[in-house]
Amino acid sequence: MRDGQQRGAQAGEIAARLRDEIVSGAIEGGARLGQDALAERFGVSRMPVREALRLLEAQGLVDVPPNRSAIVARLSRDDLLDIFDMRASAEPLALGLALPHLTNAQIDRAAGIQRDIEAAPLDRFGDLNAEFHRTLHAPCGRPRLLAHIESLNALADRYLRLAIGTMDHQGPSDAEHRELLEACRARDEASARAVLTAHIVRARDTLAAAFENRTPQSGKPGKGT
Amino acid sequence: MRDGQQRGAQAGEIAARLRDEIVSGAIEGGARLGQDALAERFGVSRMPVREALRLLEAQGLVDVPPNRSAIVARLSRDDLLDIFDMRASAEPLALGLALPHLTNAQIDRAAGIQRDIEAAPLDRFGDLNAEFHRTLHAPCGRPRLLAHIESLNALADRYLRLAIGTMDHQGPSDAEHRELLEACRARDEASARAVLTAHIVRARDTLAAAFENRTPQSGKPGKGT
DNA sequence: TTTCGTAATGTTGGATACAATTTTATGATC
DNA sequence: GATCATAAAATTGTATCCAACATTACGAAA
Known part of the structure; x- marks a missing residue:
């Protein structure tokens, strides 16, 4: 270092x-x-x-x-809802603002990332998924909004990793990503926002259910390194 | 100190x-x-x-x-839009989540604050306005969302102070606050969210217009103490 | 006069040292 | 054996000191 x-x-x-x-x-x-x-x-x-x-x-x-x-920070169901509802509010806003400036090249780039997601191992899903959405949001040109979304994604990833593999998240997510790309290609803002909102809300509910059935993590402090 | x-x-x-x-x-x-x-x-x-x-x-x-x-941080029109669009996204979410838990006593408290706003001098508008909205949002029980909104309000206040008094902001704002209280009393979530969104979007546009006509602040550094 | 390079000055980033607070350990008392 | 008071240890908050970077001032050359 x-x-x-x-x-x-x-x-x-x-x-x-x-x-x-x-x-x-x-x-x-x-x-x-x-x-x-x-x-x-x-x-x-x-x-x-x-x-x-x-x-x-x-x-x-x-x-x-x-x-x-x-x-x-400890994980909790309330915190999960807090985070994902904020995502469901902020990300469609960024997408809607970005859509008019989104180029076909950028959409193709996102599609390429989606192909990577479907091929790559599960432990890379978090990063690739963030990159996928980042590509679609970036052209909105709102630094504060984008930073906010990045921050939320880091928080959300903690919950995602708990559930990944345990439930059927991947299948629906891939389908929704493709739907989202279609709406972007058509420059259909209302549809794109609706798909993205549903995408996040479904993830929220899937992860909330998985969180309840989780192997209870050791509640004790645990000397940190 | x-x-x-x-x-x-x-x-x-x-x-x-x-x-x-x-x-x-x-x-x-x-x-x-x-x-x-x-x-x-x-x-x-x-x-x-x-x-x-x-x-x-x-x-x-x-x-x-x-x-x-x-x-x-320097003020800019783009930054203003960034902040207020985030408010227009986050605050209706908090209000919608709070509405089912909102008591009549809390609504009355907000109404009291609104009376203070209409009576108090203009330089207290920022604080009282924040308190008014905080009262209606607090019962949502989402710490992260509420902290985010507080943070945005501090940023927004800088733009508000630039324009307060210069344009006709107070009149519409008071009317919208009363509309908002009515919707809350009726526990009409859709209406409350719509009124709040319009409230923030109108403020955004009013302040953006005022920002263009502002007395240009000294762009030079200015030794700060 | 303008421009570039160099030195002097000012300001921040990080390391070390000390004071205050919290936490853990110890022992007395019930 | 459990509980509370007290003391020792561990840990954080702040001050001070030094090194690295940035800015400015100065001077030489074109």
Whole structure:
């Protein structure tokens, strides 16, 4: 970690790596993130670690209570609904704004990503799926909205990984993605928004059901690394 | 500043005071926020100042480029549209979710706030208006959604203050608030959402028009304190 | 005069050191 | 054995110090 990066980038780098581990489930909800342990692990002082934790807090992935160790945000059914309803509200907005500026080349690119999704292993679904939607949303030209959606996707991925493979999510998702591409090709905003909303709402309900039947994760703290 | 606060609260306190000054326009967009100057002004070291700047950055009120001084986010028409379209998407969602849990007492409280709005001086409109909407949204029980809306309102207030008084915003706004209260009393979700959406979209368009005719703020840096 | 390169100044990022708070461990008392 | 008070250890918050980067000032050359 020490070398090979610009001066003000340590916090961002640490945040990115922690984010990956939290989203992937390598670090479970409720785990303690001690500043000292993290600093030693990444070979830096506690200062960039603190900034990284603040970044993750702003994104909603960790909770940083005053004078106490940071805690990885716990998963809950209410939180899942909170996140996915926000997605169902924000993403169709971005798509609708992007549609008039969307080029056929961009739609083709999204279609290519969808082919990758159907061919690639399941553990890459999260990243590819985000890339698919990002391609369709980007032309909206709204930096704040896009950042908001990215942030929500990171939160949503934690729930997705819990359920992926356990339920029949992939089949319907692929079909909906193709429907979405068709609506985009036709530049049919109402249809595209409706398909996307239904896509997210169905994912929400599928994941909520899967979340209830999950193998209960160890509720105890679990010393963090 | 030194006394009268808990140990881990300096950053939050500083952030709150800076936020007020930015939102109220006391510090203009583009102003430099030097860590040293802020630390001296608040009578603390640069460390809590840095955290405060990160908080404000996460909220989108300042830009913190690496190795350079923080800058108060500049206002722009595109940014205004970005913010208000997100509000028009998020707030009706919160209202719709809150409506089934909304009590008559809460609606009465909102009506009381609306009476205050119509009586109070214009410079209190921002706070009271936020309180009015907060009262109606709170029962939705979605912490992330509510925090998102609060954050957007702080951003929106900057544009509101630019235009307040210059255009006929107050009249329509009061009427729309009363319409909204009626729809809530009738527990008519579709109507309430429609009224709120129109309320925000009209505000967006009014403020966008006012923004074009604004007295051009000094585009130069302006040493910030 | 303009432009480019270099030095001086100012400002931020990170490391170390210390103070305050929380947490855990210990022991006394019921 | 359980509970509460007290003390030790661990952990965070803040201050101070140094190094790296950026900006500005200055001067030389075209």
